[in-house]
Amino acid sequence: MVDKAAEAKKKAPEVEAPVVEEEDLFEDFALEDESVGVQEGEKEPELPLWEADWDDEDVGRDFVEQLKSEISRRPSK
Amino acid sequence: MSRAFNDYLVALSSAVARQDGAQLKELLNINNSAVLQAVSERARSQPSWNPAATVRQQLRQSLSGTPWEELFPAHVAALSALLERKAGEAYTHIVASVQPFIKAFREDTDAWLIAPMYVMVHNVRLLACQADDEATRLGRKSDALENCGTQLQKCFSAAVQGAGNKQKKLATLEIIITLFKVYFRLNTLRLCKNLINAVNSRQFLPFEEFPASQRVTYKYYTGRLAIFDENYDLAARDLSYAFEHCHRSAATNKARCAYYLIPVKMLLGELPQQAMLDKFGLHDYSPIVKAMKEGSVEGLDRCLQEHQIRFIQAGTYLLLEKLKNSVYRRLFRRVALLHKEQEPAKAAQVPLVKFQVALASQGVEMEMDEVECIVANMIYRKFVKGYVSHQHRVAVLSKADPFPPLSTVTLTDP
Numbered sequence: 001m002v003d004k005a006a007e008a009k010k011k012a013p014e015v016e017a018p019v020v021e022e023e024d025l026f027e028d029f030a031l032e033d034e035s036v037g038v039q040e041g042e043k044e045p046e047l048p049l050w051e052a053d054w055d056d057e058d059v060g061r062d063f064v065e066q067l068k069s070e071i072s073r074r075p076s077k
Numbered sequence: 078m079s080r081a082f083n084d085y086l087v088a089l090s091s092a093v094a095r096q097d098g099a100q101l102k103e104l105l106n107i108n109n110s111a112v113l114q115a116v117s118e119r120a121r122s123q124p125s126w127n128p129a130a131t132v133r134q135q136l137r138q139s140l141s142g143t144p145w146e147e148l149f150p151a152h153v154a155a156l157s158a159l160l161e162r163k164a165g166e167a168y169t170h171i172v173a174s175v176q177p178f179i180k181a182f183r184e185d186t187d188a189w190l191i192a193p194m195y196v197m198v199h200n201v202r203l204l205a206c207q208a209d210d211e212a213t214r215l216g217r218k219s220d221a222l223e224n225c226g227t228q229l230q231k232c233f234s235a236a237v238q239g240a241g242n243k244q245k246k247l248a249t250l251e252i253i254i255t256l257f258k259v260y261f262r263l264n265t266l267r268l269c270k271n272l273i274n275a276v277n278s279r280q281f282l283p284f285e286e287f288p289a290s291q292r293v294t295y296k297y298y299t300g301r302l303a304i305f306d307e308n309y310d311l312a313a314r315d316l317s318y319a320f321e322h323c324h325r326s327a328a329t330n331k332a333r334c335a336y337y338l339i340p341v342k343m344l345l346g347e348l349p350q351q352a353m354l355d356k357f358g359l360h361d362y363s364p365i366v367k368a369m370k371e372g373s374v375e376g377l378d379r380c381l382q383e384h385q386i387r388f389i390q391a392g393t394y395l396l397l398e399k400l401k402n403s404v405y406r407r408l409f410r411r412v413a414l415l416h417k418e419q420e421p422a423k424a425a426q427v428p429l430v431k432f433q434v435a436l437a438s439q440g441v442e443m444e445m446d447e448v449e450c451i452v453a454n455m456i457y458r459k460f461v462k463g464y465v466s467h468q469h470r471v472a473v474l475s476k477a478d479p480f481p482p483l484s485t486v487t488l489t490d491p
Contacts, residue, residue, distance in 0.1 A: 025258050026297050027330055028199070029290035049353040050342065054370050055407060055483070059414040063371070067415065070438035 079122050081115035086132065089149055090139040102192040105152060107159065107171075107200045116156045128157040129170075144177035144184075151177070155204065168208035168221050171200055175228050179235045188244035194236065195248070198255045201228050206262070226259050226268070237275060246282050249275075250291045257298040269302055293323045297334055304341060304396060307489045312341045332357040340396045343369060344403070346483030361387065365397065372408030375439035377401060403483055405451055406460040408435055409472075410480050425474045429465075432472075445470065458487040 085104070092101040103109060120126060129150035140146045155170035178197050182190045205225035212219035229252055236248040253272045260268045275281060276295070284292060300315030320334035335357045339349050348366050349359075361384055368376030381388065381397060388394035409427075412435045417424040433448045443451075452472050455461045460483075462475035 025261060026254075026294050026333060027327070029294070029324070029327060029330070049350055051348045051350055052346065054348050055346070055410070055480070057414060059411055059418070060371075063411055064415060066438045067435055070434050074434070074437075 079115060079119040081111075082119035083135070085112055085115045086135050086149070090136060090145070093140065093143075093145055096187055096189040098189040098192040101190075102196045105193060105196050105200070107156065107203065113156060113160060116153060117160050120157060120160065129154040144181040147177035148174045148181070155200075159204070159207075164204065164207035164211040165217075165221070168201075168204040168225075171204050172224070172228055175201060175231065179231055182232075182235050182245070182248075183238075183240055185245065186241040188242045188247070191245060191248045194232065195251045198229055198232055198252050201225050202255050202259060205259075222259055222263055226256065226263070226265075229256050229259065233272075237281075247287065249281070250287045250295060254291060254294045254298065257295075261298070261301075266302060266305060269298070273299060273302075289322055289324070293319045293330070293334075296322075297330075297337075300334075300341075301337055301392070304337065304392070309341055309344055309488055313338070313345055316341060332359065335359060336391070337393065340393050340400070344396065344399055344483075344488060346403075365400065368404055369400065369407060372404055372406075372411050372435075373439060374401070374404050374408060374436060374441050377404050378441075399488060402455060402458060402460055402486070406455055406480065406483075408432070409452065409455065409461065411435070413474065413479070425463075425476065425479075426469075427472045427474060429470045429472060460486050 088100070089104055091097075092104060104112065106112075116128070119131075120128075132150040132153045133146065136146060136149055140149070151170050151174035155167045155174065158164075158167035158170055175197065178190075178193070182194060202222075202225055205221040208221035209219035212221070233249065233252045233256065236245060236252055239246040253276065256272060257269055260266055276284070287295075296315040296319040300312050300319060303309070303312035303315060316334055316338040320331065320338050323331040323334055325331065335349075335353070336359060339353075339359065339362055342349070343365070348369055349362065351363070351366075354360060354363055354366070361380075364376055364380040367373070368380065377400060381394070385394065388397055409432055412431050413424075413427045416427050416431055429445065429448050429452060432452065433443060433445060436443055436448065449465055449467065449470070452461070453465050456463060456465065456472075459481060461472070462477070462479050462481060463473050465472050
């Protein structure tokens with residue numbers, strides 16, 4: 001990890017700008033306008049944001065196909 | 078002479094006389110363009126002027142013997158230096174205004190200086206950042222931000238005591254948040270600990286009494302600190318609080334909460350919906366979510382590789398790397414499910430070679446010993462219940478709940 005980090009630093013200049021700004025600090029909620037940020041957050045009905053039951057019992061046919069082709073690709077083992 | 082500048086000084090002493098905290102906060106904000114304009118005009122009318130001496134002279138009558146007599150001259154001197162693009166000098170002047178402000182704050186029994194305290198700490202931090210940027214540019218030692226930490230700690234001591242009026246303690250959380258920002262930038266995160274202890278102590282005001290903007294910011298930082306401490310349950314709790322209470326008009330901040338909350342939730346077994354990633358523009362995570370669902374070790378590796386620098390800069394790389402165990406688990410589970418279809422009688426005995434083939438199908442070639450090691454590690458960390466038979470090269474799954482919920486697994490290193 002330390003090596004990776006060091007490597008990453010060396011390579012840094014060629015990389016596109018990060019989404020989180022260089023200084024990933026929280027912006028001040030408008031200091032002049034207290035109404036922003038001071039009220040409670042959104043209470044309106046939201047889209048479902050999270051998915052908890054994704055780790056299901058479904059094997060997935062594509063997965064089976066993928067394995068079959070791998071097995072046929074391998075020498076008899 | 079400048080009319081606007083004189084008006085500004087009159088407004089300052091009037092705000093003090095009326096104890097108008099909101100007004101004083103406005104007047105002391107270093108980003109107040111009308112004020113900057115007035116100071117700039119005054120400077121142009123007499124380029125050789127001494128800002129501090131001028132202000133002191135003009136306010137002598139109205140504010141003599143009060144801390145404001147020191148504070149306002151230092152403040153205007155800071156603005157004047159700022160306009161001349163001398164950030165280091167501006168910082169020195171603003172620091173000279175801190176001590177008199179603290180004196181005024183301590184003496185205040187009507188708790189009208191809470192809002193001005195917000196703007197004071199804000200000014201000190203902003204100018205310290207600019208001073209350090211300037212010093213770096215000029216190849217000088219940059220220590221303003223470190224000094225800023227000391228100044229803010231003094232402000233914090235005054236506020237937390239709330240001498241004369243307990244209401245004044247309401248100024249504390251904003252100071253703490255500002256200190257968090259300083260410590261995050263300086264990367265001296267351990268210094269946040271004492272502040273968190275103060276907030277959690279019984280002498281502190283009830284958290285809900287503080288404005289939502291401050292509570293949200295506070296929880297955002299404590300959530301991120303909990304990630305560094307590998308305390309993922311706490312991180313999820315604090316970041317969820319920040320995310321849910323963040324005002325929807327503060328879109329950037331809300332996205333920032335989501336940016337850290339998502340990997341923590343994924344680690345605890347909950348994936349973000351595509352709609353969530355779309356809403357906050359967090360498409361970096363899309364391939365990771367896909368890899369989690371499919372058990373694609375290759376997909377996760379590729380994404381981590383591709384965005385490595387970005388994730389390291391954001392401080393999420395190590396967190397995302399920990400998802401690898403969940404991805405192995407998902408793949409292993411799919412292998413076990415398929416094995417069960419193929420050989421129902423021996424469903425609980427999963428030949429490791431099948432897992433090896435599944436990995437190879439993704440282009441991840443591994444020796445059998447390595448495959449066995451991965452499975453043993455999954456069992457050790459409670460991602461899978463069962464044991465490995467080295468002799469037979471099979472994983473024997475527990476009858477009850479062989480794949481427990483991800484929220485119960487061991488995420489930290491022993």
